[in-house]
Amino acid sequence: MARMPVPGQVKTRLVPPLTHLAAARLYAGFLRDTIDRLARINDIRPFVAYTPPAADGFFAGIVPPGFSTLPQAGEDLGERLDNVTAALFSPGATAVVLCDSDSPTLPGRYIEEAFLRLDENDVVIGPCDDGGYYLIGMRRCTPRLFSDIPWGSARVTQLTVKAAERHDQSVSLLEPWYDVDTAADLDRLCREVAASPEDDAFARHTHRALAEIGLLPQARTGGRSA
Template identity: 45%
Template sequence: MPQPRKQALIIFAKHPVPGRVKTRLIPPLTAVEAGRLYECMLRDTLCRTSRLAGIDHMLFYVDEPGAEPFFRQLAPSLPLFPQQGKDLGERMANAFSTAFAHGYQGVAIIGSDSPDLPLAFIENAFANLTNGKAAVFGPSEDGGYYLVALGEMHAELFRGIEWSRSDVLAKSLGKAAEAGIRVALLPGWYDVDTIEDLQRPELRDRENDAPLTREFIENRLGARGTRL
């Protein structure tokens, strides 16, 4: 009887230091508020994804003073790794390499900017890898992606891309096509980066299972999400 594939979800995270996270929200938020919002989103992400059955978790954090002890206290049960690389692409490629070196056969990376991301999307990513796709992308509304998953190492997907541009996904899909990599796309979703994102009704939905983020928004913006 074949053994089940060993799968891992990597969460990319930052130490929520005021002035270092969610800077596109400063103003209208203060640096302290932006840091608190990021921590709420991160905690919601960790709590929700912990319910994924049969998938191990790994947390890769931006290596800066105070980050390791913060994450050891925040997520004591998760294996922690410092992110390594000069840009986001290199850091993701190195994270994938680390996970594959630990024996995983299907690996996905998400961040913490989509605290209400449906768990079904993540499960669908792993299902696509099991069904023969070599790479899976979750398109985000800003032109990037909220998730990338691989069944084997394809470092070429992360080279030569300007990560701040709105054509990140398009460039990544082009690289996949050039390399003959079989790709699947998940449903679109959004990141929480701007005040307009905070005003989305989905984030104030009592059913979205991101309670800390929702509470922050209600306290800061008001129940209708319009007060600044």
């Protein structure tokens, strides 16, 4: 689930400490790292569900071969999740996993684990530390999961689990992770990226964006410095 990285329309809760331009630059890094992560997972059919609908040219230009793009439609996040899920199930998918584009350091194994758990569960959720979720997967189209949810609140995961259970659907919870919405999240991200191994594949676009906006050194260097 992705947005076009337009200043003033993405990561606005990071302003301040960032400017709108810096927040959009950082989100573009998140988005590209999310796409890279999905590209490394075998045996899935990856999509980028984007908004606004007029951004089709932008997203067609950044996805690698093997990806498809799909416009989001709906008045709120619940409607958009519902419509994307229905569109993905309609060609005959046996499982659908939707993940955010705000968790650039999420390990790919969490997404692989989500598909595995859908072999035995109706719904799988990857909870965020703030009460939302970074991932939701299901074995069939289930619009009731997205109805009457106070999006952006600390009760999103809790209420989604209750909605599934009301309709006799089994739920499996993955390990918690975090998305980057606030200044505290941004500090956590900077610490995690700065402490990461000398591996160019790890959140490389996010690292570059953090460096360009002055939150990290321009390049990772090994060994001692004088």
